Amino acid sequence: MNDIKLAVLGSEGVGKSALIVRFLTRRFIGEYASSSECIYRKRMSIDGKQMNLELYDPCSQPCEGQFSLNEQMHWADGFVVVYDISDRSSFITAQAIVHLIRELHLGVTKRDADSVVFLVGNKQDLCHVREVSREEGQRLAAEFKCQFYELSAAEHYQEVALMFSKVVRNTSLNGKAKDRRRPSGSKSMAKLINNVFGKRRKSV
Numbered sequence: 047m048n049d050i051k052l053a054v055l056g057s058e059g060v061g062k063s064a065l066i067v068r069f070l071t072r073r074f075i076g077e078y079a080s081s082s083e084c085i086y087r088k089r090m091s092i093d094g095k096q097m098n099l100e101l102y103d104p105c106s107q108p109c110e111g112q113f114s115l116n117e118q119m120h121w122a123d124g125f126v127v128v129y130d131i132s133d134r135s136s137f138i139t140a141q142a143i144v145h146l147i148r149e150l151h152l153g154v155t156k157r158d159a160d161s162v163v164f165l166v167g168n169k170q171d172l173c174h175v176r177e178v179s180r181e182e183g184q185r186l187a188a189e190f191k192c193q194f195y196e197l198s199a200a201e202h203y204q205e206v207a208l209m210f211s212k213v214v215r216n217t218s219l220n221g222k223a224k225d226r227r228r229p230s231g232s233k234s235m236a237k238l239i240n241n242v243f244g245k246r247r248k249s250v
């Protein structure tokens with residue numbers, strides 16, 4: 047599996063764009079337009095293998111032609127679910143998203159119960175106003191079989207890059223395992239859905 051599609055999900059203002067931009071450009075930019083959704087593209091090498099990565103960054107405000115959550119679930123091979131450690135309500139939203147990802151069944155979407163989900167507590171630099179403990183994050187991740195990270199898009203580049211590289215690697219390995227046991231067809235259906243929705247693409 048050389049084409050990897052990742053959806054970065056979470057409630058408004060948790061730092062989804064900040065994490066993606068940090069990963070793609072190494073920079074932290076304070077403010078990001080949140081009125082449009084984007085698919086960013088990047089070619090990267092993992093274990094000596096070239097990968098075509100697409101990263102979906104949804105917009106929190108309603109915008110034209112927006113992916114519904116269900117469409118996001120169909121589209122993506124792997125998920126990064128983000129919350130803000132200084133905002134409990136964002137943790138509750140992250141919990142609901144992870145639950146939804148795990149709930150949808152094989153056959154309904156291209157994913158199955160084993161799809162790769164990383165749970166990320168962002169804004170670790172705001173730990174003095176923390177509302178969600180690291181242990182709560184770890185517990186949620188363990189319950190839903192996710193990998194767990196606490197990060198700061200504002201302060202960490204290496205950790206953010208490592209996290210994204212791991213999601214890509216794990217998603218690629220997971221896809222290979224699925225390809226071996228899955229009858230052909232579901233992949234082309236996913237591609238069709240992607241073409242029909244014809245998302246705007248950005249290259250960084």
Ligand SMILES: Nc1nc2c(ncn2[C@@H]2O[C@H](COP(=O)(O)OP(=O)(O)OP(=O)(O)O)[C@@H](O)[C@H]2O)c(=O)[nH]1
Binds near residue numbers: 057080105106170
């Ligand atoms: N202190 C701190 N602020 C951050 C961090 N990451 C993002 N922010 C800030 O949080 C705000 C929201 O960041 P965005 O990246 O736009 O969040 P988003 O989840 O993409 O938001 P929407 O596009 O509205 O859904 C901005 O003011 C960022 O500067 C972080 O790690 N630490």
